[in-house]
Each structure stands twice: as structure tokens, then as C-alpha cells.
Amino acid sequence: MLAIIRYSVPDARTGEFAEQAREILDLLASQPGYVRGRLGRSVDEPGLWALVCEWEGAGFYRRALSAARLVMYPLMTMMLNEPSAFEDVDPPVSPKLGSR
Structure with missing residues (x-):
């Protein structure tokens, strides 16, 4: 399943936010059932x-959120x-070998 938590971050708090978000990812990564995660910016x-x-x-x-x-x-x-929280409805799509 896919989890997406979005944030609206004021410019003045960008550095603080990114640091704390990485701490959250590290903690989540230590929880059972975690596959992968990342932080993105629009x-x-x-x-x-x-x-x-x-x-x-x-x-x-x-359980990890708790x-x-x-x-x-x-x-x-x-x-x-x-x-x-979003459930998978189709299998993941991977790029085809040899495609550009």
C-alpha cells in the first residue's frame, strides 16, 4: 500500500521541516512492514x-504512525x-528494458 502525507511548508521553515521529515522517514523505516520511502517537494x-x-x-x-x-x-x-493511505489496485509498472 502507498502512504502519502502532504505538508504546506512556509519558506522560513523549509530547512527545519526537511530535517524533521528525514527523522520521520528514519523512524518509519525501522518499523515492521516498511518497504521504502522518500521525501518530495512540488x-x-x-x-x-x-x-x-x-x-x-x-x-x-x-501501527507505524502510532x-x-x-x-x-x-x-x-x-x-x-x-x-x-492508498491501496494498490494494479501491479506496479516497471520500465521496459531497452526503452528510452
Whole structure:
């Protein structure tokens, strides 16, 4: 399953946010069921950031959020209030060998 948590980050807090988001990713990576994760920033709206993770299932993700609650707390004022858990409906698509 895919987890996407989006944040609206003021310019003045960009450095602080990126550092704390990396701490969150490190903590999440230590949780059972974690597959991979990354931090992204919108190309069109630099104040919009996304913490994106893949999990073996929604239960793993929900338990990991509980474990990361204290580390995530300082960034909650910037978190967009929207659903964050998405189930896979199709298998992942990989690039074909030899394609450009």
C-alpha cells in the first residue's frame, strides 16, 4: 500500500521541516512492514511537500504512525488534512528494458 502525507511548508521553515521529515522517514523505516520511502517537494509549488512511503499493508502503516506520533507531532500544523493511505489496485509498472 502507498502512504502519502502532504505538508504546506512556509519558506522560513523549509530547512527545519526537511530535517524533521528525514527523522520521520528514519523512524518509519525501522518499523515492521516498511518497504521504502522518500521525501518530495512540488516542482510547481515549492511550499508543498510530500512524505511518501510504501508498506506491506495498511495495518503496518497504521501501527507505524502510532509509533512515530511523537516525532511527527512538531510538523502536524503543516500537515494537510486529507486521506493518506492508498491501496494498490494494479501491479506496479516497471520500465521496459531497452526503452528510452
